[in-house]
Amino acid sequence: MNLHPMKRVTIICESILEDRVVELLHETGAQGHTAFAVRGDGHQGERCADITETANVQIDVILKPALAEALLQRLQTELFADYAMVAYEIDVRVLRPDKF
Amino acid sequence: MNLHPMKRVTIICESILEDRVVELLHETGAQGHTAFAVRGDGHQGERCADITETANVQIDVILKPALAEALLQRLQTELFADYAMVAYEIDVRVLRPDKF
């Protein structure tokens, strides 16, 4: 069995940003993604949170390493300055590299 | 504190496949799993998605490395040809290895 190294990029942001983030994923070359609602608090604590206690979304996408870097670069340049969001990258191994 | 290397296998599939995947997890030797609903689009894009925009499920399971490989092998042999699904493996470290 061959497993192929890829990156999973996870983005946690306000729900109103979901469409824009998904558009950016597609522009970067992502072939698919998953999204689901999460609760949480963010950098400034629960009271005055810039990421509020409700209505956040986690978006996960599997990408080839070079595309993951391109996506993170664009997130940083285009969205991070203006929005409360978190993005991180994890090493994963997938069965079917042609799907990503 | 001792942390023990394990694999987390994540499977994203149509909800109607959940029972069959969970049965396969148990047959492979998994001691437990989590599942939750996700939205998303898949390989062929949002319009004609083989993974549709609704009613998908993400199933996560922690396994010893050899069992993770056996699970991925069975997913590939028994389900991947017929269903739209994604599976990947992540390195994790757990506190209590006897639970997995």
Place this chain on the structure above:
Amino acid sequence: MNLHPMKRVTIICESILEDRVVELLHETGAQGHTAFAVRGDGHQGERCADITETANVQIDVILKPALAEALLQRLQTELFADYAMVAYEIDVRVLRPDKF
């Protein structure tokens, strides 16, 4: 683009424990977390599960490596003996290290 190595600690426990776990996260120095409901079965199987089929929660937190170890240590010392829960650590790379 600089990515910074961090740990993601994931805790899966009964929903009634969420507040106590989140308090522990804050005491350990976490700047934020996400939480979402999951279904699943645990160590003793679906019938007599100590982690029951409903009402579990997954809590994810990104931490500096030393804080992740401190958190896992406290989870082990203060909660693991008395509660059905799972905790694991994953290597991640983040864009903005000052947020964690």
